[in-house]
Amino acid sequence: MSEKIATRHAYGESLAEIGDDPRIVALDTDVSTCTMSVIFGKKYPDRFFNCGIAEANMIGMAAGLSTFGYIPFVHAFAMFMAGRGYDQIRNSVCYPRLNVKCVGTHAGLSVGEDGATHQCVEDIALMRAIPGMTVICPADAKETKAATKAIAEYKGPVYLRLGRLAVDTVTDMEDYTFEIGKAVRLRQGEDITIIAVGLMAAEALKAADILEREGISARVLDMHTIKPLDEEEVLKAARETGGIVTAEEHNILGGLGSAVSEVVAGTCPVPIQRIGVQDTFGRSGNALELLKQYHLCAEDICLAVKKVLFPKDRYKI
Amino acid sequence: MDQHKKSKLMKRAMDIRISGLKMVQKAHSGHIGGAFSMSEIMSVLYFDKMNIRPQEPDWEERDRFVLSKGHCTVALYPTLALRGFFEMERLDTFRRIDGHLSGHAEMRYVPGVDMSTGSLGQGFSAAVGMAVGAKLSGKELSVYAVMGDGEIQEGQIWEGCMYAGAHKLDNLIGIIDSNKVQLDGTVQEVLDTGDLKLKFESFGFFVQSIDGHDVEAIVEAIDRAKAEKGSPSMIIANTVKGKGISFMEGKSTWHGKTPDEEQFEAAFAELYQRAGELGD
Numbered sequence: 001m002s003e004k005i006a007t008r009h010a011y012g013e014s015l016a017e018i019g020d021d022p023r024i025v026a027l028d029t030d031v032s033t034c035t036m037s038v039i040f041g042k043k044y045p046d047r048f049f050n051c052g053i054a055e056a057n058m059i060g061m062a063a064g065l066s067t068f069g070y071i072p073f074v075h076a077f078a079m080f081m082a083g084r085g086y087d088q089i090r091n092s093v094c095y096p097r098l099n100v101k102c103v104g105t106h107a108g109l110s111v112g113e114d115g116a117t118h119q120c121v122e123d124i125a126l127m128r129a130i131p132g133m134t135v136i137c138p139a140d141a142k143e144t145k146a147a148t149k150a151i152a153e154y155k156g157p158v159y160l161r162l163g164r165l166a167v168d169t170v171t172d173m174e175d176y177t178f179e180i181g182k183a184v185r186l187r188q189g190e191d192i193t194i195i196a197v198g199l200m201a202a203e204a205l206k207a208a209d210i211l212e213r214e215g216i217s218a219r220v221l222d223m224h225t226i227k228p229l230d231e232e233e234v235l236k237a238a239r240e241t242g243g244i245v246t247a248e249e250h251n252i253l254g255g256l257g258s259a260v261s262e263v264v265a266g267t268c269p270v271p272i273q274r275i276g277v278q279d280t281f282g283r284s285g286n287a288l289e290l291l292k293q294y295h296l297c298a299e300d301i302c303l304a305v306k307k308v309l310f311p312k313d314r315y316k317i
Numbered sequence: 318m319d320q321h322k323k324s325k326l327m328k329r330a331m332d333i334r335i336s337g338l339k340m341v342q343k344a345h346s347g348h349i350g351g352a353f354s355m356s357e358i359m360s361v362l363y364f365d366k367m368n369i370r371p372q373e374p375d376w377e378e379r380d381r382f383v384l385s386k387g388h389c390t391v392a393l394y395p396t397l398a399l400r401g402f403f404e405m406e407r408l409d410t411f412r413r414i415d416g417h418l419s420g421h422a423e424m425r426y427v428p429g430v431d432m433s434t435g436s437l438g439q440g441f442s443a444a445v446g447m448a449v450g451a452k453l454s455g456k457e458l459s460v461y462a463v464m465g466d467g468e469i470q471e472g473q474i475w476e477g478c479m480y481a482g483a484h485k486l487d488n489l490i491g492i493i494d495s496n497k498v499q500l501d502g503t504v505q506e507v508l509d510t511g512d513l514k515l516k517f518e519s520f521g522f523f524v525q526s527i528d529g530h531d532v533e534a535i536v537e538a539i540d541r542a543k544a545e546k547g548s549p550s551m552i553i554a555n556t557v558k559g560k561g562i563s564f565m566e567g568k569s570t571w572h573g574k575t576p577d578e579e580q581f582e583a584a585f586a587e588l589y590q591r592a593g594e595l596g597d
Contacts, residue, residue: 025453049449057476060442061449067381067431068450087436088473092443096424096433 004166007198008105010141011162012036014148015073016043024152025065027051027058028075034164035075035105055080059088059102066098071152077111078104078161082123094130094157101151102127103160107137108249109277109294110165110199112287119282124197125254127159128227134180135227137161139201140169143224146178154180161198163249165287168202170222183230189219192305193237193244197223197256199291200247200275206298211305218305226256231263238268243308245273247301249291252276271311273304318533322365324595326532329360329399331592334561336395336408338588342581344412347420350571352391354496354529354556355463359396361535362461371401374428380458381447383432385440385474386465386494387421388573394418394427402429438471440464441491445477448489448549459543463492467499470508475520481549482521489549490542491522494529496558498569517551529554562587 016039018024024040025047032038032050041048051058055076062072076085081104093100104123111119127135136151136158138144144162151158170186178184186201187208196204201222208218219241221233237244244264246257257274264270277294291297333356341347363369367380384393390411398405410416417426421435431447434440444462451458464474481489493513501507510516517524523545527534535554542550558572559565562584576584 047453051480052476054476054479056438056473057442057445057480060439060473060477061446061480064383064432064443064446064448065450065453067443067447068377068454068456070450070453072446088439088442091433091436092439 004168005141006164006166007138007141007144007162008036008164010144011103011148012039014145016040018149018152019044019047021152023069023071024073025049025070026073026075027062029053029055029058029080031077032075035103037073037075055085056088059085060092062100063092063096063098066100071099071101073101073103075103075105077118077120078107078123079118079120082126082159083120086126090130094132097132097156099155099157101158101160103162105162106164107161108163108198109282109290109296110163110249110287112164112290113284115284116281121251121277121282122254123161124226124248124250124256125258128254128259132157133227134158134225135161136180136225137197138224139198139222140167140171142169142176143171143178143222147224150178150180163199165199167199170201170205181225181228181230183233184222184224185219186222187218187220189217190241191217192308193219193221193241194247194301194305195221195223195234195237195244195256195260196247197226198249200249200296203296203298204247204301207301207305210298210302216305216309223256226259229259229263234260234263235268238264238270243271245275245301245304245308247275249296250276251279253279271308273307275301275304318536323533326360326364327357328592328595329364330356330532331561331588331595332399333359333392333395335588335592336399336405337391338581338584340395340408340411341391341575343409345575346412347391347575348388348573349391350498350558350565351386351465351494351496352389353560353562353565354558355389355392355494356560357530357532358463358492358494358535358554359392361532361539363396363400365536366539367461368458371429374402378456378458381431381444381460383440383444383447383460383462384422384434385444385462386437386468387434387440390418390420390422393422393430397427397429403427437465437468438473441474442477444489445481445486448481448486451488452486459488459490461490461492463494465499466493466495466497466504466510467507469493469510478517478520478522485521485547486549487546490539491549491551493551493553494556495553496556498558498567498572500569500572502569513553521548522551523548524551524553526553526555529556530560561591
């Protein structure tokens, strides 16, 4: 695998690249060197607005700017974008369907040492519940760059979830294309499907390797768009492989696992196991150690696969 | 100001109230108190000060208006209809399931509404963003935002003020409809907001305190605000909640309550009498 890059870094570079479009403006809340909107800010200072530590006002300002034909990208940590800014995103952006892109970085437990107040594990659930919102969480740097370009071209509100931690590239195939709402099949398989978002896509691939050695053929989907969900690909997975494991760095309530379950339950019910944060807050610690402690690793995915495939063993584990 | 223009603007304010009260009567719901306190403000903005094209509501060079106190559509919608943005009959669909005149201001379906509002404190930030957008795109226009004096208890208002002051957004004119009454009681009882002039001045605003029912005073305050370069403006319009209907004036009970038939009759009688006194 190639060099590890954080999705927020790839995003910052990509935003600066597409910044030659004069409609694009960026707003930040005193964290531009963390969200990496600083790269755009340095290149296009006239179209960069540091709003200070005031998320609510920033989101409202972006709504106002969008009515002048601008395409505002607003930046904060996921916790304070989706959490503190929920009402503003719902009422000032999504209800009037304004063309604002809400970028939440440092999502999930992998924020690490800063601890629970900064580890947002509810943002996908919050953003997904708003009518008309598009929710995207790329798996790696390459996908982030493609997603950034795609959401700039898409007209409507978007929530883009990015991470702090440097991650492996998983979409390094030649025929890779990014389309909002279309899952990427990272690996073919017949016995089960692992559907993952964000940094869990890399763990899903590692799990598939381990499973292969045990004679289990696992399909792996990178579900970069959680809303609108690629229902067709989810149902195909259910029909063709008969079981699903979801993997996300998010609460198991309301996120990818919930979205997949909602689709499958109504049309093609198959057993589903959800890997994610078990409805609990995070804590301070090294990011990789946290992912291990909260059971967000390849080994945990393998265990979940076995719970689906061998239901009789379910209670023994 | 010449007498003819003054009485025309006063008459328009009464027309807004009468059409607003009809809307509430038809819908059996709506906020009368805070709409009637800002009727003169709306009259001056839409019938004198704002550069707008009712036949071309999305005209890019137009002045912008944000009703940050988004519940007061009982003032906004009649103003837009009377100004010609849409037909008067449409007011009959206010708050109804078969219409598009939502209880709170709605930009997607109502011509002339520049921002959807309702969640208090949010509209002003959108106005700040519009002021930034106007400057960035080199448009010489003014952005107006009307806020409630209860609404400014929301912290987001002060975030917006901090930004507007720091960045000297002199194309932004905020107006506080200071009717002294909010849902639960007087502003002083609920949460005293203190010396507003001092507060806004400390945020870098050019602040004027005026009689918000005196159309001449409103016109002059807006003229002074537009002439003031290098700082955003805040006009504290001292008003009376429920203005124009004696039994509603200054009463928090008339924030969102619907009158009964007898009260409607008395209210219309009073409004028509006052309108009659103003002539045609």
